[in-house]
Structures are given as C-alpha cells and as structure tokens.
Amino acid sequence: MNPQLERMQALCQQLNLLHLPGQLAHLGQLAASRELGYLDFLEHALRGEAMARTERHRLMLTRLAGFPAIKTLDDFDFEFASGVPKPLVQELGSLAFVERAENVVLLGASGVGKTHLAIALGCRATQAGIRTRFMTAADLLMTLITAMRRNQLEETLKRIVKPCRLLIIDEMGYLPMDREQANLLFQVVAKRYEMGSLILTSNLPFGQWDQTFANDATLTAALLDRLLHHAHVIPILGDSYRLKEKRQAGVMDRASVSPQEMQRKPSLRHKEGVITR
Numbered sequence: 001m002n003p004q005l006e007r008m009q010a011l012c013q014q015l016n017l018l019h020l021p022g023q024l025a026h027l028g029q030l031a032a033s034r035e036l037g038y039l040d041f042l043e044h045a046l047r048g049e050a051m052a053r054t055e056r057h058r059l060m061l062t063r064l065a066g067f068p069a070i071k072t073l074d075d076f077d078f079e080f081a082s083g084v085p086k087p088l089v090q091e092l093g094s095l096a097f098v099e100r101a102e103n104v105v106l107l108g109a110s111g112v113g114k115t116h117l118a119i120a121l122g123c124r125a126t127q128a129g130i131r132t133r134f135m136t137a138a139d140l141l142m143t144l145i146t147a148m149r150r151n152q153l154e155e156t157l158k159r160i161v162k163p164c165r166l167l168i169i170d171e172m173g174y175l176p177m178d179r180e181q182a183n184l185l186f187q188v189v190a191k192r193y194e195m196g197s198l199i200l201t202s203n204l205p206f207g208q209w210d211q212t213f214a215n216d217a218t219l220t221a222a223l224l225d226r227l228l229h230h231a232h233v234i235p236i237l238g239d240s241y242r243l244k245e246k247r248q249a250g251v252m253d254r255a256s257v258s259p260q261e262m263q264r265k266p267s268l269r270h271k272e273g274v275i276t277r
C-alpha cells in the first residue's frame, strides 16, 4: 500500500475515524478527477465521516431498543384498522410528543396492530437519534422483581426507566399483577411522569385496569391520573390482522373466532397455535 495512505489510516485510527480509512484512496482519486480545492476535499471527507457516524448511532439505538421486530408506519394498513386516526398517528410520527414528554396509549383486542404502531413510533424515534427502550410488561416486571430481590431496584430503575426518552411497555393487562408488581409498575409510571414519554399498549379498557393492578382501585386511579395527564389515547377496533391473514390464506372462516375470544390473548394464542399447526 502507498506509505502515505498507510500513515493516514493510522492517523484515522488514532482519531477514532472509522469510515474515512476505507475511503481515502477513492477520495484521493475523486479529488484529482474533479479538481476539488483543498477545503472542498476536506469538507467532503469530513461530511462522509459524520454521516457514517450518525448512521452507526442510529443502528446502535435501534439495536439497544430491543424491538422484537422492525415495523414501520408505511407498512400499517390504516384502512383495515378501523378507528385509528391516521392524521393523529402521522402527527405522532413527527415525534413532537417525545419532545413534550407526552404519552401514547394504544388500546384494542389481540392482533389489531397495537404493537405494530408502538414499534413503528419507536423506530422513528431511534432513527431520529432518540434513546428508546421496548419491553413487554411481563419482562419489565420480571427485571424489576429480580432487581428488588437483589436490593438493586433503584440502580435498575435508573438504568432502564430513566435514561431513555421513550419507553414502550407492551401487553399491559394480559397478566394480572400482585400488589408488589402493581406497586413496581406504578413506580415506573410515576418516575416517567412529565420527565419522559411512555407508549403503552393494552387489551383492556381503562375501566378494567384495576383488575390487572391487584384489584387496587386507588393505585390504579393514581397510575391512570399520571399516565393520562398528557396522553394521546388511540382505541383500535375491528378484527385481528393475524386472523385476516389466515382467512385470506383460507385456513379458517370468519366465524371461528369471536371478538370476545380475541380479548383473551392466551386463548387466542392457543387458537393460533392450533390454526398454524
């Protein structure tokens, strides 16, 4: 290799410039063929490095967010999801709600697209350089309970709940909580209140949330008060998209799963298992 290129690559390494070393030869040729001035050349080189760094940061944020899959707003079929206000969802996609530390609550039966929309907004956020974390309510509670048993609750809350500007808690309400779990979840919502955004998905209407929160109506009211003070609530009606796909594939008929059954996720999951096997 050209000794000058070798020296420059060593300098890039020293300066932690990760993109530039692979571009040096090409940039040299480009500068010569286009007769770029010194400053134009330097600007070109620095811009490439900055763009690559931004892209690496976005990828890292997306990886760290822990999304179970990548979903986008463009992939969301608004015609199928009855009642979802497209203009509001698109406005949420601008992420102004994160700037204002507001919350989003997505409500609806199983398979209607709550998680899809939550992830899509989360992906928008990581693409915009916003630190985001996705967790199911069950995983979050398991992490917090383990931390509490080890006397590490405060550190864990600081590590998981506080640093991200957008926290997504998926599948609230599928598993009933005992008093200890309900208190932990209350702490999460209370710590986020007016400090950072929450996106929450649930299959239960608010009137039934106390059933999930250890039948503690007072705690549930306090939690909802904080959650809903600055919140966009999006109820999603209609059928499960998963079942639509099954129907289209001719695997089952429309009458085989009632809306009531879709409210109960474990039994629906069981049905899906039956359908797909």
Ligand SMILES: Nc1ncnc2c1ncn2[C@@H]1O[C@H](COP(=O)(O)OP(=O)(O)OP(=O)(O)O)[C@@H](O)[C@H]1O
Pocket (backbone or CB within 6 Å): 071, 075, 076, 077, 078, 080, 081, 108, 109, 110, 111, 112, 113, 114, 115, 116, 117, 171, 201, 203, 241, 242, 265
């Ligand atoms: N309106 C939609 N347009 C496109 N895809 C959709 C739509 N609704 C749901 N889906 C897809 O259907 C599948 C199930 O959706 P999703 O997991 O978001 O449902 P959910 O309401 O969160 O259900 P659950 O409560 O069971 O978790 C996903 O693959 C999702 O991408």
